Amino acid sequence: MKQRLPLFICLVVGLLMVIQFYIPHPVSVGFNSIINKWVVILSAFALVLGIGNLVSHHISKIKKAKADRWYSLVTLISMTLMALVGLVFGIGPDSLYQKIFLNILTPLGATMFALLAYYMASAAYRAFRVRNIEASILLASAFVVMLGFMPIGQFLHPYFPQVAEWIMRVPNMASQRGILFGVAFGSIATALKIILGIERSWLGSGK
Amino acid sequence: MKWFEIVSRIDRRIIYSLLTIFVIIPFFLKIKIPQNIMPQTERLFKFIEGIPPNDKAVMLSIDYTPQTMPECHPMAIALLRHCFKKGIPVLGVSFDPQAPGLAVVAFNTVVDEFNRQAGSRSDSLIYGRDYVYLGWKSGRVAALIEMGEGITGVFPKDYFDNATDTLTLLKRIVNYKDIALVVVLAAGDYPQEWILYAQTRYGVKIGAGLTAVMAPKYYPFLQTGQFSGMMSGMKGAAEYENLLVRYGYATETGKAEMAMNSQTLVHLLIIFLIVIGNIGYLATRKESVKRLNG
Amino acid sequence: MSPDPWVWIGAFLTLMIFSFLYKDNPLYKFAEHLFVGVANGYYIVFYWHQALKPNLLEPLKEGNFLYLIPLLLGLLYFTKFIPKISYLVRIPIGFMIGWGAGISIPANLQGFIFKQLEGTVMTPVSFRRIGEGISSLLILLGVICTVIYFFFSKEHKGILRIASRTGIIFIMIGFGASFGYTVMARVSLLIGRIQFLFGNWLCIIR
Numbered sequence: 287m288k289q290r291l292p293l294f295i296c297l298v299v300g301l302l303m304v305i306q307f308y309i310p311h312p313v314s315v316g317f318n319s320i321i322n323k324w325v326v327i328l329s330a331f332a333l334v335l336g337i338g339n340l341v342s343h344h345i346s347k348i349k350k351a352k353a354d355r356w357y358s359l360v361t362l363i364s365m366t367l368m369a370l371v372g373l374v375f376g377i378g379p380d381s382l383y384q385k386i387f388l389n390i391l392t393p394l395g396a397t398m399f400a401l402l403a404y405y406m407a408s409a410a411y412r413a414f415r416v417r418n419i420e421a422s423i424l425l426a427s428a429f430v431v432m433l434g435f436m437p438i439g440q441f442l443h444p445y446f447p448q449v450a451e452w453i454m455r456v457p458n459m460a461s462q463r464g465i466l467f468g469v470a471f472g473s474i475a476t477a478l479k480i481i482l483g484i485e486r487s488w489l490g491s492g493k
Numbered sequence: 494m495k496w497f498e499i500v501s502r503i504d505r506r507i508i509y510s511l512l513t514i515f516v517i518i519p520f521f522l523k524i525k526i527p528q529n530i531m532p533q534t535e536r537l538f539k540f541i542e543g544i545p546p547n548d549k550a551v552m553l554s555i556d557y558t559p560q561t562m563p564e565c566h567p568m569a570i571a572l573l574r575h576c577f578k579k580g581i582p583v584l585g586v587s588f589d590p591q592a593p594g595l596a597v598v599a600f601n602t603v604v605d606e607f608n609r610q611a612g613s614r615s616d617s618l619i620y621g622r623d624y625v626y627l628g629w630k631s632g633r634v635a636a637l638i639e640m641g642e643g644i645t646g647v648f649p650k651d652y653f654d655n656a657t658d659t660l661t662l663l664k665r666i667v668n669y670k671d672i673a674l675v676v677v678l679a680a681g682d683y684p685q686e687w688i689l690y691a692q693t694r695y696g697v698k699i700g701a702g703l704t705a706v707m708a709p710k711y712y713p714f715l716q717t718g719q720f721s722g723m724m725s726g727m728k729g730a731a732e733y734e735n736l737l738v739r740y741g742y743a744t745e746t747g748k749a750e751m752a753m754n755s756q757t758l759v760h761l762l763i764i765f766l767i768v769i770g771n772i773g774y775l776a777t778r779k780e781s782v783k784r785l786n787g
Numbered sequence: 788m789s790p791d792p793w794v795w796i797g798a799f800l801t802l803m804i805f806s807f808l809y810k811d812n813p814l815y816k817f818a819e820h821l822f823v824g825v826a827n828g829y830y831i832v833f834y835w836h837q838a839l840k841p842n843l844l845e846p847l848k849e850g851n852f853l854y855l856i857p858l859l860l861g862l863l864y865f866t867k868f869i870p871k872i873s874y875l876v877r878i879p880i881g882f883m884i885g886w887g888a889g890i891s892i893p894a895n896l897q898g899f900i901f902k903q904l905e906g907t908v909m910t911p912v913s914f915r916r917i918g919e920g921i922s923s924l925l926i927l928l929g930v931i932c933t934v935i936y937f938f939f940s941k942e943h944k945g946i947l948r949i950a951s952r953t954g955i956i957f958i959m960i961g962f963g964a965s966f967g968y969t970v971m972a973r974v975s976l977l978i979g980r981i982q983f984l985f986g987n988w989l990c991i992i993r
Contacts, residue, residue: 288874288877289877291877291878291881292877292878292880292881293881295878295881295882295885296881296882296884296885296888297885298885299881299882299885299886299889300885300886300888300889301889302889303885303886303888303889303890304889304890304892304893307694307890307893307894308893315642318638319639319642319646320853321635321886322632322635322636322638322639322647323635323639323646323647323842323857324856324857324860325632325634325635325883325886326630326631326632326635326636326639326647326838326842327631327632327838327839327842327843327854327857327858327861328632328857328860328861328879328882328883329631329632329633329635329838329883330631330632330834330838330839330842330843330861331839331860331861331862331864331879332864332879332883333631333830333831333834334864334865334867335864335867335876336827336830337827337830337831338867338868340823340827342868354816357816357817357819357820358820360817360820360821360824361820361821361823361824361827362824363824364820364821364824364825364828365823365824365825365827365828365831366828367828368824368825368827368828368829368831368832369828369831369832370828371828371832372828372829372831372832372833372835372836373831373832373835376836377832377833377836378653379597379601379653383829383832384594384597385793386825386829387594387829388594388598388793388797389793389794389796389797390796390797390800390821390825391559391591391594391822391825391826391829392559392562392594392595392797393559393797393798393800393801393804393980393983394559394800394801394804394818394821394822394825395558395559395560395591395822395826396559396560396562396563396801396976396979396980396983397800397801397804397805397980398560398804398819398822399560399561399973399976400804400805400976400977400979400980401804401805401807401808402973402976403512403759403973403974403976403977404508404509404512404808404977406763406969406970406973407508407509407512407759407762407763407766408505408508408509410763410766410767410770410970411503411508411766411767411769411770412770414767414770414771415770415771415774416771416774416775420955420956420959421959423956423959423960423963424959424960424962424963424966425767425963426963427959427960427961427962427963427964427967428963428964428966428967428970429764429967430967431963431964431966431967431968432760432763432764432967432970432971433760433764435531435728435967435971436728436753436756436757436760437526437527437528437529437753437757438526438757438760438761439529440527440529441526447529447531451531451532452922453960453964454709454712454964455712455715455716455922456922456925456926456929457925457929457956457957457960457961458709458712458960458961458964458965459712459713459715459716459926459929460925460926460927460928460929460930460933460957460961461929461933461954461957461958461960461961461962462709462710462712462713462961463713463903463906463907463926463929463930463933464929464930464931464932464933464934464936464937464954464957464958465933465937465958465961466710466713466899466903467899467900467903467930467934468934468937469899470895470896470899470900470903471900473891473895474891474892474895474896476888477887477888477889477891477892477895478888478892480884480885480888481885481888481889488877488880488881488884489877490877509808512977513981516974516977516978516981517981517985520981520982520985520992521992560976561972561976562979563975563976563978563979563980563982564972564975564976564979590829590830590833590834591826591829593833593837628837629833629837629838630837630838630842631834631837631838632838634887634890635886638890648841649841649842649845649846650841650845652837688898689891689894689895689897689898689899690890690894690898692898693893693894693897693898704972704975705968705969705971705972705975706965706968706969706972708968709961709964709965709968710965713903713906716906716926717902717903717905717906719898719902725968726968726971726972726975727971727972727975727978728971748982751982751993752975752978752979752982755974755978755981756971756974756975756978759970759974760970760971760974763970
């Protein structure tokens with residue numbers, strides 16, 4: 287029961303969703319519409335899992351009195367305060383919530399990603415080596431694209447941007463499409479395995 | 494220490510400092526290098542150019558986050574300027590929860606800019622009549638499919654808590670049939686989902702403004718026509734800004750174009766670093782072979 | 788310099804994160820944990836204001852009792868944290884996973900496989916111009932060889948070896964192009980922060 291019911295629900299919903307795609311009858315369309323509205327709601331509830339895990343992780347850190355427990359406190363307090371600010375005062379464009387988003391969340395998130403520029407430069411210098419033919423091809427393609435798409439490319443040679451564009455449009459596109467086929471077939475196979483109950487890892491451990 | 498040992502052991506702090514300097518310096522130099530425009534950006538521009546005014550809407554799926562804002566925000570600004578100048582109604586929507594705060598900023602920036610110059614109510618941009626920002630919704634795939642049946646069903650309220658069925662624009666723009674083009678501005682797999690779930694079912698036309706990391710992956714969709722054009726990274730945004738100036742929709746380019754000189758210089762720095770790294774590597778290898786033989 | 792205290796807060800937080808370039812330190816750690824906390828607080832509010840309230844609570848208030856089903860299913864997510872009945876969380880997960888799998892099959896077939904095959908197949912139109920014809924031929928060759936490279940059910944010997952070797956060349960060109968684009972992307976993010984620090988905060992660039 288603990289496993290069969292969820293597997294049965296998965297099978298029925300999965301099959302119905304495949305079938306309804308090919309039946310444009312108003313009943314099928316109406317059914318699809320109801321299910322979609324439910325999914326919008328259920329996806330919102332799924333946040334509970336993420337927040338619950340985060341809170342229990344940090345509470346256990348505080349309880350165990352680990353060295354960095356004060357930082358866990360920062361996370362829990364800032365989360366509660368931000369949630370209260372939004373729930374009590376609203377989320378309008380001039381709200382405190384929006385101000386915190388723009389002036390605290392935005393610079394923090396943006397700067398964390400900006401650090402990647404430094405690591406990328408350092409890694410390119412240290413690890414990008416022409417050890418074999420494949421690596422040399424990769425390097426050549428990278429150089430052409432890097433120069434071709436910058437305004438300076440056209441001054442190096444008028445055809446530079448066109449060559450870079452051709453690399454993107456032909457060999458790059460062909461390899462990306464090959465990978466895409468692999469992903470698409472893989473997704474279909476996994477989806478079938480899930481619907482038919484062959485792939486059950488989503489049930490987690492326990493009976 | 495031999496020369497090749499020096500060039501192959503540059504300290505990371507030197508690399509970090511060089512990178513910072515190379516990004517900053519161009520902002521103080523007044524150099525303008527003309528931008529070459531890639532065909533896919535022009536294709537997107539021309540598609541929007543061909544949409545008749547006050548008819549179907551353009552939907553902007555604003556799904557970039559603060560992490561990718563420097564690449565996609567200038568795209569949103571440029572697209573909004575283009576649509577509003579042409580009198581095309583715009584619907585904004587987001588599926589990334591971090592996007593709405595930035596979407597509101599993009600709309601406000603361009604709307605304020607237009608309304609400062611407007612002489613009367615008729616040539617002002619009015620919320621609900623000329624543009625609507627629907628806000629964010631969870632379960633994005635379900636929402637994408639459901640908007641094909643009716644936009645207000647998925648978004649009973651807009652971002653500002655207005656009932657959407659009371660807004661003038663949404664009485665006219667009911668579902669994808671009334672959308673001339675959806676432009677997805679994103680860093681993740683959002684454009685792919687628009688193709689899979691909105692285009693395959695409802696045939697909606699899709700354009701994209703992607704971060705440069707994502708762009709190479711999406712070239713297959715340009716060739717098949719599943720994308721009606723694409724902007725790639727900051728460069729794509731700078732190209733669109735240039736097209737707006739070229740076609741007389743703007744007098745000057747924006748933030749993306751301003752950053753292109755830094756981009757160029759840093760690209761040269763990275764190439765230089767890779768080259769000297771490899772020279773050091775090859776010389777060291779040659780030296781060790783010589784030592785082994787000798 | 789900007790007179791706006793919010794901009795100053797943003798600038799200091801930016802510098803706190805950048806301090807990690809020197810080494811890991813308490814300022815960075817504080818900023819990092821603050822980010823996680825504020826981001827999750829932000830999500831809670833958003834999920835309430837933009838999804839649960841308009842799409843569930845208000846229809847229920849209007850007497851649309853069909854919405855009790857997603858409400859009940861959604862509440863089952865909370866059982867995850869009640870050990871005795873935690874298995875019930877599998878019901879909404881099963882619903883969502885089944886739904887996702889079901890819709891993805893026809894979508895992948897129509898949107899990816901059929902359309903991309905269509906784009907790969909050559910027709911006489913592909914040869915209207917010789918350059919375009921050669922490109923179409925290369926695309927066809929590249930797609931087939933890339934797929935063969937990732938085909939592991941048969942040992943890569945003979946013709947398969949040649950094809951997979953050709954495939955790796957296409958893949959390397961693609962990865963090189965991706966690297967070039969990644970440089971542009973990462974640098975853009977740094978430029979964004981520099982524009983903020985020197986423009987919005989210090990007001991010395993436009």
